[in-house]
Amino acid sequence: MPKDGSVTSLDGLGKPMWLVLELTYRCPLKCVWCNNPLDYDSYASKELSTEEWKQVLREGRELGALQLGFSGGEPMLRDDLEELVAEAESLGYYTNLITSGVGLTPERLSALKQAGLKQIQLSLQSAQRTLTDQLVGARVHDLKLDTARRIKAAGFPMVLNVPVFRQNIDQVEEILALAEEIGVDYLEFANIQYYNWALLNREELLPSREQIDNAEAAVNRARARLGKRMTIYFVIPDYFETRPKACMNGWGSIHLTIAPDGAALPCQEVRVIEGLEFPTVREHSLQWLWHESPLFMKFRGDEWMKEPCRTCDEKEKDYGGCRCQAFLLTGEASNTDPACAKSPDHHIIESAILGSRKPREHKPLIMRTPGGTTVIPS
Amino acid sequence: MADTTIQPQDKFALNPMFLLRWEKTQDAYVLLYPEGVIKLNASAAEILKRCNGAATVAELVGELQALFNEDDIIVENGIYRFLETSHAKGWISNQP
Numbered sequence: 486m487p488k489d490g491s492v493t494s495l496d497g498l499g500k501p502m503w504l505v506l507e508l509t510y511r512c513p514l515k516c517v518w519c520n521n522p523l524d525y526d527s528y529a530s531k532e533l534s535t536e537e538w539k540q541v542l543r544e545g546r547e548l549g550a551l552q553l554g555f556s557g558g559e560p561m562l563r564d565d566l567e568e569l570v571a572e573a574e575s576l577g578y579y580t581n582l583i584t585s586g587v588g589l590t591p592e593r594l595s596a597l598k599q600a601g602l603k604q605i606q607l608s609l610q611s612a613q614r615t616l617t618d619q620l621v622g623a624r625v626h627d628l629k630l631d632t633a634r635r636i637k638a639a640g641f642p643m644v645l646n647v648p649v650f651r652q653n654i655d656q657v658e659e660i661l662a663l664a665e666e667i668g669v670d671y672l673e674f675a676n677i678q679y680y681n682w683a684l685l686n687r688e689e690l691l692p693s694r695e696q697i698d699n700a701e702a703a704v705n706r707a708r709a710r711l712g713k714r715m716t717i718y719f720v721i722p723d724y725f726e727t728r729p730k731a732c733m734n735g736w737g738s739i740h741l742t743i744a745p746d747g748a749a750l751p752c753q754e755v756r757v758i759e760g761l762e763f764p765t766v767r768e769h770s771l772q773w774l775w776h777e778s779p780l781f782m783k784f785r786g787d788e789w790m791k792e793p794c795r796t797c798d799e800k801e802k803d804y805g806g807c808r809c810q811a812f813l814l815t816g817e818a819s820n821t822d823p824a825c826a827k828s829p830d831h832h833i834i835e836s837a838i839l840g841s842r843k844p845r846e847h848k849p850l851i852m853r854t855p856g857g858t859t860v861i862p863s
Numbered sequence: 864m865a866d867t868t869i870q871p872q873d874k875f876a877l878n879p880m881f882l883l884r885w886e887k888t889q890d891a892y893v894l895l896y897p898e899g900v901i902k903l904n905a906s907a908a909e910i911l912k913r914c915n916g917a918a919t920v921a922e923l924v925g926e927l928q929a930l931f932n933e934d935d936i937i938v939e940n941g942i943y944r945f946l947e948t949s950h951a952k953g954w955i956s957n958q959p
Contacts, residue, residue, distance in 0.1 A: 551888075552898065552900060579896075581897060604880075604896075604897040604898075642880040642896075644897050671897055
């Protein structure tokens with residue numbers, strides 16, 4: 486998935502340069518910050534077929550997509566992943582696999598290399614076995630580390646993605662040491678964004694300003710020590726900034742996500758916004774979905790903006806922030822993202838931070854499960 | 864080239880993480896790498912295409928001076944500056 490820390494030096498010239506295929510929402514893990522829809526299990530019977538995904542790949546290239554992410558859920562649960570990677574390679578994409586590592590067996594790793602896969606992004610949640618296993622609801626810590634080493638041994642460039650929250654943010658130095666030992670090329674500390682499960686668990690997951698500052702200082706020391714050997718991204722949570730993130734580089738600007746059921750989305754979270762329709766590639770061409778569908782036209786450009794965005798001299802920089810966050814926190818998707826200090830709703834963010842800091846009984850964390858009811862003590 | 868660390872006999876190659884290719888939809892060469900895309904202008908692309916691990920910087924300068932309709936000194940300075948930047952960004956490395 487494209488991140489705030491990643492670099493894109495060209496505007497898309499109106500093309501969806503970044504295409505992300507969420508092949509499935511199925512996943513063996515139960516992460517308490519998962520950004521898949523809360524009703525993810527209702528999509529299992531609607532997943533696109535191999536041939537339907539191949540059609541998406543062909544149409545995506547015709548629209549000018551260059552970077553391709555295979556994501557999920559856990560994309561390794563699709564038996565046709567290797568076939569789709571080979572198809573994507575033959576079409577000229579730069580192929581990225583975004584995985585938890587579960588299911589990435591030695592056999593499949595070498596089949597993916599054979600198919601031409603360019604890069605693997607592996608997630609790791611902590612430097613400590615018990616904490617990783619607890620947070621993801623499965624015994625996978627050792628497997629993840631083995632997988633990381635096998636990915637490097639197979640000659641892939643690797644991004645190690647670490648979602649960051651209160652429970653693991655103080656381990657930044659241990660994780661840095663681990664990444665250095667494995668030989669990771671890009672290490673990405675991504676403070677989580679608060680949608681879906683992460684929003685349900687926000688009070689328990691939000692780190693403190695002091696924790697963020699300490700972590701960032703550790704990252705800067707490591708950058709000075711490691712130079713070009715490892716590129717380290719540190720994505721600050723927008724809750725602690727006074728300006729919103731330039732979400733997706735603007736709605737319908739360069740990012741196109743296809744959900745497991747074939748819905749074409751401007752971002753992976755957008756189904757949290759009520760009152761929008763989400764047409765799929767089963768009914769429409771990708772060309773129409775990207776260029777003409779009411780969904781992609783809705784917040785493209787800046788015509789839709791209200792004050793304070795409309796007359797703001799920074800609107801070209803952050804495009805008013807995130808539409809999903811505006812909807813979830815203010816009830817209206819066209820409002821300014823409340824992460825912005827200029828937003829009349831900014832107090833919502835401030836009180837969420839204050840609320841998470843108050844001395845109180847800790848709530849159990851809600852894990853990603855079909856009923857959403859499994860809980861672990863935080 | 865007093866302020867450069869690049870020597871005429873250096874041989875540069877694109878780092879294996881980077882993929883350089885022509886992209887029809889952008890009408891340009893692009894450099895692709897994990898989670899990133901860089902669109903190159905024509906002269907940048909001509910320089911990177913020649914970073915094959917075999918050609919020396921001096922050879923590269925000679926070839927491009929012949930190719931570009933521009934003052935030789937300007938071409939040479941431009942190439943050294945671009946190689947410096949590319950090296951600093953980790954796109955290319957000096958081959959033994």
